[in-house]
Amino acid sequence: MQATIALLPGDGIGPEVVAEGVRVLNAVAAAYGHSFAYREALLGGCAIDATGSPLPAATLAACEAADAVLLGAVGGPKWDDPRAKVRPEQGLLGLRKALGLYANLRPVAVPEQLAERSPLRPELVRGVDLIVVRELTGGIYFGAKESVFIRPDEERAYDTCVYTTSEIARVVRRAADLARQRRGLLTSVDKANVLETSRLWRRVTTEIVAHEYPDLRLEHILVDACAMHLLRRPADFDVIVTENMFGDILTDEASMLTGSLGMLPSASLGDGQRGLYEPIHGSAPDIAGQGRANPLATILSTALLLRHSLGLEAEAAAVEAAVAATLEQGIVTADLAAAGSAYSTEAVGTAVVAALQRQPVAA
Ligand code: IPM
């Protein structure tokens, strides 16, 4: 097949990890007879430096014209002034919103080879296979916000959390569809004992599952309790659905089940086939440019891209198998390596490509 993929390397380690993702996509294209064309564009801090805007019109146009978008990370100390009017993160949030990508899938699976690397005891994380479906274009990230001086010496800031029935319903349906293909357990996470948006979330979720997904088991958990249960009994979870900020926080926590934030991929989807694929980690400015970043979250994101936007399931599974083979060989970056045995970003990418090339191609 032919596909166009927009590349947004972004800032910090973004370009390094995206480069490895592209090598893997090229290896897939060669092995399976596909042709992928890439269009690179600016997003985040690099876009601010070049154009003044974190999401230039040309970038949005490139994404809209593509079948899928592969993104690295945005942000860094250079643009971190809390007084700044434009911020790299606005580019990412604006892009998610403009493309209508309301459902952010963040799978967390702990491969056997990583069970020993987690800060949790291996018997706790063994067999973890969950997916967080994070609402991505609403909530407190997008509600009215402001900081104003109410007196010369007193400033007052607010952010508002807003959800509508339909915004909740569409992401809950997406999560419920996934639960149906998996183990049939849907966990909805909210703060319904305090927040009005959470009470609406809980009512809408309960109703949709009762009427449209009576075959699923639905549980509601408060977000603070969920944070605890993710450490105490992570293997019990199947599909977790939650609002934007809770999902942001819980997935950084959940990444530690695998031992590294550098392992978690994500797919941001809307109603069409086009999706945005990115590692859940940030731009890691402290290690940028050193060839130390773990490219596996980005490489696993390319598997999600093949699966969800291009419909190439065999190719997606091949990438995931190649990552598993690379872990099996102990070829990992510093975040996962025992002292003195770390491989570079590029060496890990090379190992994944080699593992892909060793696999027989299913006809
Ligand atoms: C994420 C990131 C972003 C978010 C930041 C960079 C705006 O933390 O994708 O999880 O909060 O959504």
Ligand code: MG
């Ligand atoms: Mg985050």
